[in-house]
Amino acid sequence: MKPVILTHGGAGRPTPDAPESEGARAEAVKACAQACEAGTPWLKSSGSDVALEAVIAAAMVLEDDPRFNAGTGANLRLDGSLELDASVATSDGRFAAVACLRATKNPVLVARALLTTPHVMLCGEGATRFARQQGFAEASMVTEKALKRWKAARERLASGRLRPYEQGWKNIQFHGTIGAVARAADGTFAVSCSTGGTSMMLPGRIGDTPIYGAGVYAGEHGAVCATGHGELCIKRMGAFRVYTRMAQGLHPQKAIDLEVADFPQPYEVGFIAVSREAHGMGATDGYMPCFALEA
Numbered sequence: 001m002k003p004v005i006l007t008h009g010g011a012g013r014p015t016p017d018a019p020e021s022e023g024a025r026a027e028a029v030k031a032c033a034q035a036c037e038a039g040t041p042w043l044k045s046s047g048s049d050v051a052l053e054a055v056i057a058a059a060m061v062l063e064d065d066p067r068f069n070a071g072t073g074a075n076l077r078l079d080g081s082l083e084l085d086a087s088v089a090t091s092d093g094r095f096a097a098v099a100c101l102r103a104t105k106n107p108v109l110v111a112r113a114l115l116t117t118p119h120v121m122l123c124g125e126g127a128t129r130f131a132r133q134q135g136f137a138e139a140s141m142v143t144e145k146a147l148k149r150w151k152a153a154r155e156r157l158a159s160g161r162l163r164p165y166e167q168g169w170k171n172i173q174f175h176g177t178i179g180a181v182a183r184a185a186d187g188t189f190a191v192s193c194s195t196g197g198t199s200m201m202l203p204g205r206i207g208d209t210p211i212y213g214a215g216v217y218a219g220e221h222g223a224v225c226a227t228g229h230g231e232l233c234i235k236r237m238g239a240f241r242v243y244t245r246m247a248q249g250l251h252p253q254k255a256i257d258l259e260v261a262d263f264p265q266p267y268e269v270g271f272i273a274v275s276r277e278a279h280g281m282g283a284t285d286g287y288m289p290c291f292a293l294e295a
């Protein structure tokens with residue numbers, strides 16, 4: 001089977017106060033390409049679990065890039081705190097996630113460490129303590145840009161000048177979750193996903209990223225990673241819905257297009273997906289930096 005890796009940098013339309021320049025869009029796609037390149041050596045190697053290693057290597061590149069809402073540069077909660085969600089899943093049924101993890105540089109590595117335990121999910125204080133026990137040092141990932149976005153979100157909330165999709169606080173823009181899916185030569189699949197959440201959220205809020213079947217899913221027919229409005233993606237079981245369509249024989253692109261089209265407006269969603277024979281990527285109005293690379 002031809003190995004391939006796909007990455008994305010989050011779905012979300014540009015807004016009047018945060019317009020997206022052509023240059024910034026091209027740079028974001030370039031970063032997704034670099035993340036794919038970090039994963040391909042694994043897909044070319046003959047070790048075990050190479051699909052999982054590939055999606056972790058790719059996710060780390062995007063977590064470390066402050067332009068994306070994951071790891072370094074992640075969005076702040078309304079109280080100014082920073083909490084991170086991340087997950088990994090493989091086609092042989094392994095899954096692990098962390099939610100509301102604090103002050104840890106690469107949440108996706110903590111999710112992978114959890115794969116070695118009987119648990120599938122840890123959150124908050126427990127997740128953070130587990131990270132430290134596993135040797136992941138305390139780190140600050142708060143950037144100037146994240147602080148600016150946080151101040152702007154609080155001002156919008158205080159003034160009531162919410163964006164159309166923030167009415168009642170409602171739908172939030174700037175998701176910017178990151179993720180990767182991969183198919184290895186041996187026909188195994190894996191997915192990774194990592195996020196700082198949305199732009200307006202309470203401490204303790206958990207989105208789709210660490211939820212099996214919502215943010216990520218992998219099985220014998222492929223792997224899927226979601227981005228976008230986490231609450232709706234949980235309720236719709238977005239990643240599983242795309243996967244189910246692929247299992248029924250639909251091309252991943254068609255499976256994604258159907259779910260994006262069905263997703264209630266004005267909420268935004270995006271997916272990357274890989275099956276045995278093909279791959280696909282797509283988001284609401286096409287706003288999602290992404291890349292695919294065959295190894």
Ligand code: GLY
Pocket residue numbers: 175177195196197198206207208209226227228229230231
């Ligand atoms: N899709 C990321 C989130 O809603 O947290």
